[in-house]
Amino acid sequence: MNDEELDRLVAQSMYSNTDVRSLDLRVGEADLMENVMNSKNLTIEGPQPVRPRPPRRRSRLFTGLVVGAAVAVGGGAAYAVVADRLSPDQAKLVEDVGATGEATCGISSETARLVASTTNDGRTIEYWTIDGADSHADFLFEKGAAFGGGGCGPMSRAVAYPQLPWANYTLRTDDGSGLGHFTFVGQAPDGTANVDIVTTNGTVNVEVTSLDGYFVALAELPVESSPPPSPPPFVDLLRIDAYAADGTLIGTGGLGG
Amino acid sequence: MRESPDEDKFRSAYEAHARALLGYALRRTATPADAADVVAETMLTAWRRLDVVPDEPETILWLYGVARNVIANGDRTHRRQRRLAEKLRSQLDDALEDPPVADPALAAQVTAAMKSLTPIEHEVLTLTATEQLSPAEIAVVLDMKQNTVRTHLHRARSKLRSALTTDASEKSTTRAKRTDDAGHERAERQSLRFHRTQGAQ
Numbered sequence: 001m002n003d004e005e006l007d008r009l010v011a012q013s014m015y016s017n018t019d020v021r022s023l024d025l026r027v028g029e030a031d032l033m034e035n036v037m038n039s040k041n042l043t044i045e046g047p048q049p050v051r052p053r054p055p056r057r058r059s060r061l062f063t064g065l066v067v068g069a070a071v072a073v074g075g076g077a078a079y080a081v082v083a084d085r086l087s088p089d090q091a092k093l094v095e096d097v098g099a100t101g102e103a104t105c106g107i108s109s110e111t112a113r114l115v116a117s118t119t120n121d122g123r124t125i126e127y128w129t130i131d132g133a134d135s136h137a138d139f140l141f142e143k144g145a146a147f148g149g150g151g152c153g154p155m156s157r158a159v160a161y162p163q164l165p166w167a168n169y170t171l172r173t174d175d176g177s178g179l180g181h182f183t184f185v186g187q188a189p190d191g192t193a194n195v196d197i198v199t200t201n202g203t204v205n206v207e208v209t210s211l212d213g214y215f216v217a218l219a220e221l222p223v224e225s226s227p228p229p230s231p232p233p234f235v236d237l238l239r240i241d242a243y244a245a246d247g248t249l250i251g252t253g254g255l256g257g
Numbered sequence: 258m259r260e261s262p263d264e265d266k267f268r269s270a271y272e273a274h275a276r277a278l279l280g281y282a283l284r285r286t287a288t289p290a291d292a293a294d295v296v297a298e299t300m301l302t303a304w305r306r307l308d309v310v311p312d313e314p315e316t317i318l319w320l321y322g323v324a325r326n327v328i329a330n331g332d333r334t335h336r337r338q339r340r341l342a343e344k345l346r347s348q349l350d351d352a353l354e355d356p357p358v359a360d361p362a363l364a365a366q367v368t369a370a371m372k373s374l375t376p377i378e379h380e381v382l383t384l385t386a387t388e389q390l391s392p393a394e395i396a397v398v399l400d401m402k403q404n405t406v407r408t409h410l411h412r413a414r415s416k417l418r419s420a421l422t423t424d425a426s427e428k429s430t431t432r433a434k435r436t437d438d439a440g441h442e443r444a445e446r447q448s449l450r451f452h453r454t455q456g457a458q
Contacts, residue, residue: 006418010386027344033271
């Protein structure tokens with residue numbers, strides 16, 4: 001079988017462009033185009049809290065504290081705003097996490113660093129890290145909103161994450177549709193272009209664009225869930241594979257933190 | 258009322274490429290409704306970032322790149338919440354009642370064989386075979402070097418040939434081994450979600 005025959009076989013196994021072009025979708029397409037062009041005034045659901053939760057295997061990432069969702073709006077004006085990005089409320093949360101909980105981490109919002117972000121449906125989730133000689137912290141915040149959370153550990157990042165790549169995840173919400181919405185964060189070694197996060201419920205591919213290999217992604221995975229008061233659904237992270245741009249496997253790791 | 262240059266540019270891009278984009282999305286999502294939402298999200302990105310949308314003939318390559326990221330993000334519920342594509346979803350559901358391929362058995366065989374490919378090999382081969390892009394164009398969509406694209410394409414074709422040959426020789430054995438195991442079902446669904454190319458629901 002030559003290349004052309006093989007390609008033809010592949011094309012025949014999928015929707016063809018000819019088939020798609022023949023569909024009468026004029027009403028739907030015109031409606032979509034108008035909706036998009038009027039989207040500047042689009043009303044969507046308001047921001048929802050990002051709620052970091054510990055994965056089934058307890059992670060050192062969140063041993064310091066698992067922080068609830070809402071950060072009080074209007075408070076914390078005395079806290080530093082880092083690089084004009086971390087809001088006063090977010091900075092206050094960082095300071096609170098560093099000072100309370102199971103361990104005192106000694107972190108400061110003034111050294112918080114934005115390492116990765118992802119935008120979905122107009123919402124941007126930012127991944128911030130804080131590193132000290134004997135402490136580290138990871139936070140997820142929704143840009144421009146007073147929602148977020150994270151945790152810290154009283155050890156250096158190198159101790160907490162001895163191996164790259166690693167990934168961790170937080171359960172964000174479950175709408176009862178049988179799909180769970182997860183926020184994945186992690187770090188991959190130098191030269192990584194994308195990672196495959198392999199879970200019991202599927203594989204999530206994430207492009208890695210940060211210079212330091214950090215990434216954050218929102219993903220939807222099929223989960224089996226039960227109505228409250230049953231616990232929220234979990235997935236187990238099996239491994240993470242880091243790939244170079246040419247598809248070469250650079251390294252494999254697991255749950256970090 | 259006279260439209261602004263931005264509106265002209267967007268309408269031109271939409272009319273020229275929305276259908277190709279829909280085909281691209283249909284081949285990579287689990288349901289027609291998902292595909293409609295991917296088109297909506299992609300065109301919304303184009304509208305909001307019109308200043309960076311390249312002129313023809315690279316417009317469609319840019320749109321494919323955005324659509325690829327939209328699908329990779331996988332946040333289907335939030336795309337659905339925008340309600341941009343409700344009519345298109347409804348029309349698609351009505352229009353695509355028939356099986357999406359002429360020969361479902363052959364399509365299933367090819368789809369199964371394509372699971373032997375890495376995600377990037379799968380994408381390069383699909384862009385070649387169905388979007389009919391050249392390696393140079395695929396390099397733009399995937400933001401990689403042409404030589405890398407050619408390497409992936411070569412590997413993809415070799416693997417697919419091998420898998421199809423193996424599949425043909427072991428067909429009866431494979432059939433006997435199939436089960437309704439829930440794990441298998443999950444794996445199947447996931448494969449459809451992220452690497453899907455066939456339209457079987």
